[in-house]
Each structure stands twice: as C-alpha cells, then as structure tokens.
Amino acid sequence: xxxxxxxxxxxxxxxxxxxxxxxxxxxxxxxxxxxxxxxxxxxxxxxxxxxxxxxxxxxxxxxxxxxxxxxxxxxxxxxxxxxxxxxxxxxxxxxxxxxxxxxxxxxxxxxxxxxxxxxxxxxxxxxxxxxxxxxxxxxxxxxxxxxxxxxxxxxxxxxxxxxxxxxxxxxxxxxxxxxxxxxxxxxxxxxxxxxxxxxxxxxxxxxxxxxxxxxxxxxxxxxxxxxxxxxxxxxxxxxxxxxxxxxxxxxx
Numbered sequence: 001x002x003x004x005x006x007x008x009x010x011x012x013x014x015x016x017x018x019x020x021x022x023x024x025x026x027x028x029x030x031x032x033x034x035x036x037x038x039x040x041x042x043x044x045x046x047x048x049x050x051x052x053x054x055x056x057x058x059x060x061x062x063x064x065x066x067x068x069x070x071x072x073x074x075x076x077x078x079x080x081x082x083x084x085x086x087x088x089x090x091x092x093x094x095x096x097x098x099x100x101x102x103x104x105x106x107x108x109x110x111x112x113x114x115x116x117x118x119x120x121x122x123x124x125x126x127x128x129x130x131x132x133x134x135x136x137x138x139x140x141x142x143x144x145x146x147x148x149x150x151x152x153x154x155x156x157x158x159x160x161x162x163x164x165x166x167x168x169x170x171x172x173x174x175x176x177x178x179x180x181x182x183x184x185x186x187x188x189x190x191x192x193x194x195x196x197x198x199x200x201x202x203x204x205x206x207x208x209x210x211x212x213x214x215x216x217x218x219x220x221x222x223x224x225x226x227x228x229x230x231x232x233x234x235x236x237x238x239x240x241x242x243x244x245x246x247x248x249x250x251x252x
Contacts, residue, residue, distance in 0.1 A: 002206045004035060009049070009210025016050075017057035017218030019113075019160070019175065019234065027207070028102050028152070029245040037200065039095025043102070043152040044198025048190045049207055050154035053215040054183035060219035061176035068177045071137055071167060075181045078138040079145035079155060083185050086149020087192040093150070096249060102151055103246035110238030112161045117232040132167045140166055149189055152198065154182035175222065 012026045027046030031037045037045065061067055090098070140162050148155035156178045163174035193199055 005203050005206035006210045008034070009207030010214045011210075012046075012207075013049075013053050013211035013214035014218035015234070016053045016156070017060075017179070017215040018222045019156075026106075029099075029106065029241065031203070032099060033245060033248065035203070037203070039099045040090075040196075040198045041200050043090070043095070043098055044193035044196070045200045045204050046207070047152050047154070047186055047193055048199065048204050049211050050156070050182055050186040051190060052208055053211050054154060054156070054179045054186065056212065056215040057219035058176070058180045058183055060216055060223065061172075061179060064176070064223050066173050066176035066223075067180050068169065068173055069180075071132070071163065071169070072177050072180045074134055074137040075141040075144075075159065075177075076184050078141040079148070079181065079185050080188060082142045082145020083149040083155070083189045084192065086146040087152070087189045087196075089146075089150055090152065090193070090198070091196060098151065099249045100246060103242045103249065105151060105157065106242035106245070107239055109157045109161070110235045110240075110242060113235030113238065114232060117235065136166070145185065148185065149192075152189060152193055154186035154189070156182045172222070179219075 008027065008030055012030065015026060027049065028042050031045060032039065032042040035042075058067070093101075141159075144155050144158040144162060147158060159178040159181055160174050163169040163177060164171060167174075169177065190199070194201075
C-alpha cells in the first residue's frame with residue numbers, strides 16, 4: 001500500500017499542479033478505488049497534500065507573474081470561513097453520499113475542462129476585461145468555500161472554472177491564482193478533518209513523497225506548454241472515471 005500511495009502522489013501531484021486543482025478532488029476517488037480506504041478517510045486524507053501541492057506549484061507560477069493577488073485575497077477573505085463551515089458540516093452526511101457527490105462534481109469538472117478547451121480562443125481574443133467588484137468575488141468565494149469544506153478539497157476544482165467563467169481570467173492566470181488560494185484555504189480544512197479523524201497520516205506522508213517533485217514539474221510544464229490538447233484529454237478521462245466511480249459506489 002505504501003508504494004501505491006507514492007505512485008498515486010506522483011500522478012495526482014503532477015496533474016493537480018498542471019491544472020491548478022489542488023489534488024484532493026482527484027485523490028479521493030483514487031484512494032477509495034485503488035486503496036479501498038473508508039469513505040471519510042479517502043475524503044480527508046488528501047487534504048493536507050492540497051496545501052503541499054498548491055504551495056510548491058505557487059512558487060513556480062509566482063515567478064512568471066501569473067497570480068492575481070487581488071482576486072486571491074478577496075477569495076480567501078470569504079473562502080476560508082466557508083471552508084471552516086463546510087468542513088464542520090461533513091459529519092452530518094454519510095460517507096457514501098459524499099463519495100457519490102464527489103463523483104458528480106468530478107464529472108462536472110471534466111465537462112468544464114472540455115468546454116474550457118473549446119472556449120479558450122474566445123477568451124484569448126479579448127485583451128481586457130472589467131475588474132470584478134469585491135462583493136462579486138466574495139459571494140462566489142463563500143459558496144466555493146462551503147462546498148470545498150463539505151467535500152474536503154482545497155477548492156481548486158471550483159475556483160479555476162469560476163475564475164474563468166465569472167471573472168473572465170485567462171486559463172493560466174486562473175490556475176496560478178487558484179493554487180495560491182487553495183494553499184491557504186486547505187489548511188483550516190485539514191486541521192478540522194484531522195481532529196474529526198478523517199486523515200490517515202501514514203498514507204498522506206507516503207503520497208507526499210511523490211507529490212513534492214511532481215507538483216513543481218507539473219507547474220513548470222504548464223507554464224511552458226499550450227495545454228489545450230492535454231486539457232481536453234484530461235476532461236474526457238475525468239468524465240469517464242467519475243462515471244465509473246459513481247457506479248462502483250452505488251454497488252457498495
């Protein structure tokens with residue numbers, strides 16, 4: 001199981017940094033499917049790694065001046081309290097329900113990546129966009145924080161598409177800003193889920209061995225590469241895997 005955890009850390013660390021989604025959203029169904037961890041443990045164990053992945057990747061993106069600090073700051077002001085509230089609400093839902101909800105969210109994210117791939121040209125064609133007002137950023141971030149807390153993820157799966165759709169950010173800027181936001185937001189969620197007994201620190205530590213190098217590599221590769229084709233393939237794989245995961249959880 002230790003070797004498998006390292007391999008999972010390598011794969012998910014790379015994908016998380018490349019797509020700016022923190023990692024826990026991918027890790028949960030993988031840990032549940034391949035390591036057969038109990039639902040709530042599979043939900044909480046990857047959360048500390050979201051902090052690690054996002055922090056490492058953020059350093060790479062910051063050097064390229066891709067982070068929108070204004071949007072990140074207001075996202076955190078509303079997102080962190082939302083994360084705390086959502087994490088506390090986790091105990092009111094069954095593990096099976098949260099696994100099914102995770103599968104649905106992953107499917108929607110996969111569809112979003114496919115749509116994002118198609119729409120990228122329309123976003124790139126416009127050079128400037130109006131700066132979103134503070135109340136708009138705060139409202140979106142608060143909702144994302146609550147959802148992220150319930151699903152025990154750093155919020156990247158919601159922030160990246162939200163930044164692009166609602167705030168009209170470029171894809172790489174959205175990824176970079178999301179990672180900085182996730183690095184901070186996942187911390188209180190990690191603490192709460194640890195005290196709730198939802199984190200297997202041994203599995204998390206072995207996954208970290210793979211996450212550390214691959215998160216930085218994933219971020220650097222994203223900076224240097226046009227990710228449209230990879231993003232499309234990733235979206236397709238995410239949709240297929242989420243459907244498989246949903247069906248498998250229904251049978252349990």
